[in-house]
Amino acid sequence: STFTLLFSSSWDKETIRLVQTVTQRETVLFIADARITFDSFRNCRIATATSKTIITLNPDTAEANQLYTCIRELLEAGGLDDQDILSGDSVRLDSISDVLTVNQLKARSHEHGDVFHCITYGFITNLELSSSMSKVIRKRCAKCKFLINEESQTCSNDACPNQGQQYQATEGFELLVDISDHTGTLHSCNLAGTVAEKTLGCKSKHKIFMTTLQWKFLLERCKIYLKVLPSTRRSRMRASILSCALADPVEVKQKLASFVA
Structure with missing residues (x-):
């Protein structure tokens, strides 16, 4: 099933700097070892960065390239x-x-x-x-x-x-x-x-x-x-x-x- 994925506030300086470099609809993220919980205030599941979390921007993998290509096609078609x-x-x-x-x-x-x-x-x-x-x-x-x-x-x-x-x-x-x-x-x-x-x-x-x-x-x-x-x-x-x-x-x-x- 699908769900909304958000990053809650993190005080880790490196993570904050990394997230600030992300360009909306231009960046593919690979996220490993994030803590997933349900947030009753937002009424959705959220991902929280921990000391074990690894975030990779634009990973050079077939899946990432396919995802990026798909999103670009949607943007060009006006779908997003x-x-x-x-x-x-x-x-x-x-x-x-x-x-x-x-x-x-x-x-x-x-x-x-x-x-x-x-x-x-x-x-x-x-x-x-x-x-x-x-x-x-x-x-x-x-x-x-x-x-x-x-x-x-x-x-x-x-x-x-x-x-x-x-x-x-x-x-x-x-x-x-x-x-x-x-x-x-x-x-x-x-x-x-x-x-x-x-x-x-x-x-x-x-x-x-x-x-x-x-x-x-x-x-x-x-x-x-x-x-x-x-x-x-x-x-x-x-x-x-x-x-x-x-x-x-x-x-x-x-x-x-x-x-x-």
Whole structure:
């Protein structure tokens, strides 16, 4: 059976230094002699490093190479990135307080390797709602979340558990938008799922003519909550919109005063 594997805090300096060098989705770990226990708080099994634990980064073995190749193929197909877009985020919006300009959040992403959340007051400068419905509303396999091939009407994931069977699909908004302010532009931010529905004020199943919705946001200052996934050696920085609404001019003036001064 599968289970979530986490490393609890370890005070071993060598282990801490080693883990800090790990690049998300770029590193294969071989872990030997870790203590496995069930954590009732996280509701999953966790692995704890002990004095006997040996951690090897990117071991040169056939199994490690196969695993790395498999993950790269999933990334290129969008199978893993999709989860970041579609699963939403459990963080409470009222717990996000950092206000950053576009250039500041770009700089933080390049300087630090961790996912972070922030608020930016910017303009949506690209919102393609006039495209064909297949580019705005996407169908995904209900089992593995991969895209449904429009031509064959089958799941695009060769390893899908439902491959060869009649598929069940879900559909929803999946948009890429650009966010700009006085410091620059953040390209191709993900606006998807229920966040897109709340932002646009309609559900994807309605399939209404949405050109008029563009002008609700284009060139209007918005208060945008973002989840930023930093860049790696093989992928660029990505951002998902957690909330987007027209901003209060008074609030914008107060929050951006320090940036203008």
